[in-house]
Amino acid sequence: MDAAAGLREPWVVAIDGEAATGKSSLGVLLAQSLGAAFLDTGAMYRDATALGLERGVDLGDAAALVALVQRERAAHVWERVGPMWTLDEAFDQRLRRPEVAERVAVVAKHAELRGLMVAWQRAVGARRSRLVSEGRDQGRVVFPGALAKLYLIADLDDQVQRRAAQMRDAGHSVDVAQLRRALAERNEIDRNNALQMGDGAVPIDTRGREPADVLAHMQRVVLEAAAKRDT
Ligand code: DC
Secondary structure (H helix, E strand, C coil): CCHHHHCCCCEEEEEEECCCCCHHHHHHHHHHHHCCEEEEHHHHHHHHHHHHHHHCCCCCCHHHHHHHHHHHHCCCCCCECCCCCCCCHHHHHHHCCHHHHHHHHHHCCCHHHHHHHHHHHHHHHHHCCEEEEEECCHHHHHCCCCCEEEEEECCHHHHHHHHHHHHHHCCCCCCHHHHHHHHHHHHHHHHHHCCCCCCCCEEEECCCCCHHHHHHHHHHHHHHHHHHHCC
16 A cells, blocks of 8 residues: 555654564554554564673673663664565574563563663664654653554463464474463563553454454554544
């Protein structure tokens, strides 16, 4: 669709929601369809966790983690602009490692680290005239002035299925019962860290729907928000 032509720039679309609700896969498709850059902010927290593990930094030491991330990633370009919408495979594999997945929610708790990530995410928003950004706090905290704020909803069974498929694709074996417990626990921690549906967010219920149908719904919400803003 050539809908992006009608959107007055600059604009950001924020996508938030629990883990494994399709924020990344649908977010990329939305960005692609609107000619926008795409930002996966979960990857930033996962990378901080992976870096900490690789360099032997205590993941409970917020100041040391912030210093490490600043040293290693100050010049990193986080947004993706296509035509390659996926992360470099080795980098992605590194972020998907089970020990990273297990610890990232704890790392994402550090207020100092969140402050740095929010600043970097806003810097991406400032240099991109069209941006789709996904995470937990994108609409409420990072881009409160976003053109549209989408909040994806899925049930735990769908989340488990989606994450299990991703893990199998990445070559990891999956204990479904354990994954279910871990995702339920992650959702709880995320809610305490950052995740809430803020004012002005539009809930998008993905339950029992095909991805193409959800994507069309997301596109509609963005276009309606633009029409409303411009009147
Ligand atoms: O979306 P994800 O599973 O890649 O996110 C990884 C972790 O980072 C997850 O525990 C939630 C956290 N996170 C966050 O606290 N704030 C964000 N903006 C994005 C992710």
